[in-house]
Amino acid sequence: MAEPIVSVRNVSRRYPGGVTAVDNVSVDIEQNEFFALLGPSGCGKTTLLRMISGLDSPTEGQIFIGGEDMAFTPPNKRPTNMVFQSYAVFPHMTVADNVAYGLRVTGVPEAETQARVKEGLEMVKLTHLADRKPDQMSGRTKRFPWPRALR
Amino acid sequence: MADRLRPGVGPLEFGKRRWLQSLFLATLFVLYLPIFVLVAFSFNEQNRGGVWRGFTFENYPKAWNNQSIFDAMVNSLSIAVIATVVSTVIGTTVAVMLWRFRFPFKPAYEAAMGLPIVIPEICMGVAMLMFFNATGMTSLFTGTGWPLNLSTIIIAHIAFCFPFVAIVVRSRLVGFNKQLEEASRDLGASEWQTFTKVLVPFMQPGLVAGALLAFTLSLDDFVITFFTAGPETVTFPVKIYSMVKTGVKYEVNAASTVLIVITIAATVLAMKMQTSDKPGH
Numbered sequence: 284m285a286e287p288i289v290s291v292r293n294v295s296r297r298y299p300g301g302v303t304a305v306d307n308v309s310v311d312i313e314q315n316e317f318f319a320l321l322g323p324s325g326c327g328k329t330t331l332l333r334m335i336s337g338l339d340s341p342t343e344g345q346i347f348i349g350g351e352d353m354a355f356t357p358p359n360k361r362p363t364n365m366v367f368q369s370y371a372v373f374p375h376m377t378v379a380d381n382v383a384y385g386l387r388v389t390g391v392p393e394a395e396t397q398a399r400v401k402e403g404l405e406m407v408k409l410t411h412l413a414d415r416k417p418d419q420m421s422g423r424t425k426r427f428p429w430p431r432a433l434r
Numbered sequence: 435m436a437d438r439l440r441p442g443v444g445p446l447e448f449g450k451r452r453w454l455q456s457l458f459l460a461t462l463f464v465l466y467l468p469i470f471v472l473v474a475f476s477f478n479e480q481n482r483g484g485v486w487r488g489f490t491f492e493n494y495p496k497a498w499n500n501q502s503i504f505d506a507m508v509n510s511l512s513i514a515v516i517a518t519v520v521s522t523v524i525g526t527t528v529a530v531m532l533w534r535f536r537f538p539f540k541p542a543y544e545a546a547m548g549l550p551i552v553i554p555e556i557c558m559g560v561a562m563l564m565f566f567n568a569t570g571m572t573s574l575f576t577g578t579g580w581p582l583n584l585s586t587i588i589i590a591h592i593a594f595c596f597p598f599v600a601i602v603v604r605s606r607l608v609g610f611n612k613q614l615e616e617a618s619r620d621l622g623a624s625e626w627q628t629f630t631k632v633l634v635p636f637m638q639p640g641l642v643a644g645a646l647l648a649f650t651l652s653l654d655d656f657v658i659t660f661f662t663a664g665p666e667t668v669t670f671p672v673k674i675y676s677m678v679k680t681g682v683k684y685e686v687n688a689a690s691t692v693l694i695v696i697t698i699a700a701t702v703l704a705m706k707m708q709t710s711d712k713p714g715h
Contacts, residue, residue, distance in 0.1 A: 338616045358619040371617035375635040385621030388631070431621065 286350055287311035289335060294344030296330050304330040307344070329368070336363040359388075372417045372431075379404065379413040382431045403431075473694070476687035497685035497692070506673035507689060511696075513584055513659075513669065514652040517591035522645045524592065525599025526637065532600070533607040548601070550594040559661035562590045566662060576664045583667050590662040591652040598651065599644035606640030639708045646704045650697055 289312040296305040305327040312318045320328050333339040335346055337358035346353045353361060364385070372381050382403050386396040404410045412420060443450045476494070480487035497503050532544060550558060566572045566586050575585045610633070618628040634641075656671040663672065670693065677686055 336620050338620065358616070359622045359624055363620070365617070365620050367613045367617055369611060369613050371611065371613040373614060373618075373632060373635075384618070384623070384631075388618075388621065388623035388627045 287347075288314045288316075288349060290347040290350075291331070291335070292345045292347070294331070294334060294341040294346060296327070296334060296339065297342045305334070305341070309344075332365060336365050337361045338365075374417050377414050377416055378409060378420075381417070385431060469694070472687055473691050475684055476691045478684050478687075493684045493688035494692075497688040500685060502668070503670075503673060503677075503685065503689050506668045506670045507692075509580075509584060509667060510653055510670035512581055513588050513591060514649050516581075516584075516588050517595055517652040518645050518649040520588075521592045521596035521648045522599050522641060525596040525644055525648075526603050526641060528596065528600040529603035529607060529637075529640075530633070532604055533610075548597050551597050551601075555594075555655075555657040558594060559590075559658040562586075562593070562658060563661040566590075572664060576666070583664050586662045586664060587659055587667065587669065590658050591655065594655075594658060595648035595651055598647045599641075602644035602647065603637055603640040606637055610636055642704045642707050646700060649700060653693070653697065 289310075291308055291310040294305060294308050295303065297303045308327075308331060320331065322328055330339060334341050335348075335353075337353065337356060337360075340354070348362060373384065376384065379400050382400045383396050386399060387393075391399075400413075401410070404413055439445060440450075448454055475484075475486075477489050477491065478487055479490045479492070528547060532540070532547075537543075566589075571586055571589075575583050577583070578585075614632055614636070615628055618632045619625075623631065654671055655669075656675065659669050660672055663669065668676075670689070674686055674690070677683065
């Protein structure tokens with residue numbers, strides 16, 4: 284079996300005050316694997332995801348991505364992307380600018396950014412709404428965080 | 435109010451109630467008539483006297499050519515611009531700090547930060563004067579020439595302006611969805627990029643409102659300026675005060691009208707900046 288792309292080893296997250304959100308979880312995720320994490324509300328799915336993406340740190344255990352320990356890697360240096368529960372779209376930017384954000388801040392050339400934004404918006408069939416602001420769209424068309432997270 | 439409605443006046447037609455109408459007119463009269471008279475008399479022909487003699491623009495070039503009024507105006511505007519920029523930066527950082535971090539004695543700090551708003555200006559002025567004298571800053575900046583000789587006034591203005599900015603920006607930040615910050619970081623933005631590209635655009639209406647507040651507060655401040663001004667520095671409000679003591683000339687009206695126009699222009703500009711980002715434009 285190949286080296287797992289994401290490896291979660293004995294990870295726990297305890298909050299001050301005694302709440303244990305994630306208790307000794309170990310998971311290996313292979314390259315190209317479609318991995319789903321299911322469970323009732325409050326069982327720690329989001330906490331685990333936040334620790335993998337670097338928005339939270341485990342109190343115990345280690346997380347490896349591509350074989351590297353991520354303990355001291357900030358979220359912007361990790362090859363992970365998340366679609367937030369609240370979508371977390373930037374209200375002051377157009378749909379296209381939202382999708383382009385991750386590419387622009389990491390210094391992807393503008394021509395390539397444009398091409399990939401176009402591609403991403405075509406994928407979710409929102410090309411015609413590229414210049415709208417998020418608050419000018421109804422809930423069902425808020426599909427664009429997905430292409431934003433895919434890069 | 436009355437137990438019976440007048441015929442033809444519906445129960446919710448407050449605009450037709452006589453007592454409300456008279457209250458409205460009285461308010462207009464007291465609040466706005468003086469300003470209107472000030473502006474109108476800036477076009478009066480006869481200098482002083484308080485009687486309308488005829489229309490003229492003469493007072494404006496007269497005020498412009500009055501070197502001491504002109505200098506005072508330049509001083510006031512320079513102080514206001516510098517104090518606004520610095521207090522907006524300080525106020526914003528304070529607001530972000532209070533919003534983001536928890537630290538010991540935070541409520542005490544918040545209360546202390548608001549002190550310049552609460553304590554009487556006269557006390558603030560005396561305190562500043564004593565501070566500048568005790569630290570030798572008054573003598574340090576005296577005779578340094580423009581604009582360094584405005585330093586003590588500018589420092590004092592920043593001290594009382596930045597809490598206003600901090601409070602306005604802080605209240606704006608309450609509505610910020612922290613997941614936007616996390617999303618930005620997750621998408622590869624550094625802390626600084628997140629601050630400039632996500633947080634600052636969100637704060638912008640608060641920044642504009644706070645800066646405008648600071649600008650107008652600084653521009654018309656008399657008491658604190660009076661105490662902290664060096665011997666060679668005169669600001670517009672202080673100049674007006676000294677001129678009024680010897681009787682109002684209409685060039686004072688003209689200069690005041692210019693000041694009103696400047697503040698109104700700043701306000702309109704600020705409102706434009708706030709609405710340009712709204713949806714549907």
